[in-house]
Amino acid sequence: MKNSKKSVFLEIISKKSSKILYQDNYVTAFRDINPKAPVHILIVSNELIPTLNNIKSRHKNLFSSFFLAAKKIAKKEKISDSGYRIVINCNKDAGQEIYHLHMHLLGGKKLKKI
Numbered sequence: 001m002k003n004s005k006k007s008v009f010l011e012i013i014s015k016k017s018s019k020i021l022y023q024d025n026y027v028t029a030f031r032d033i034n035p036k037a038p039v040h041i042l043i044v045s046n047e048l049i050p051t052l053n054n055i056k057s058r059h060k061n062l063f064s065s066f067f068l069a070a071k072k073i074a075k076k077e078k079i080s081d082s083g084y085r086i087v088i089n090c091n092k093d094a095g096q097e098i099y100h101l102h103m104h105l106l107g108g109k110k111l112k113k114i
């Protein structure tokens, strides 16, 4: 069901869980529960925005935070130089599972070329 898991990320964010690796006014980052690479971190909007289709021009600061967080976390995880990929899945054809806007940060191995 589309919104059945919408509170999973919100719970981690609002409980100020120890799993949190990074947080600012707009995004929160923590490790994916089912990692697809040695480094697989989710950077999640603090506001519950279901998909990329729901962003508005007022979310400009949020998108700066997404990319700055990715850069900082990649450096902390020591994958800045080896390389990494960021992915946002939107809706069912992309396989979006959690309807709470998030970016995947993947690295730590040579990723299959897309």
Ligand code: 5GP
Binding pocket: 008, 030, 031, 032, 033, 034, 035, 042, 088, 089, 095, 096, 097, 098, 099
């Ligand atoms: P999506 O397919 O929506 O782009 O990605 C959702 C991601 O969230 C998946 O990679 C999945 O493994 C991860 N995930 C689902 N539930 C949880 C959870 O409760 N905690 C964490 N840390 N990750 C989760």
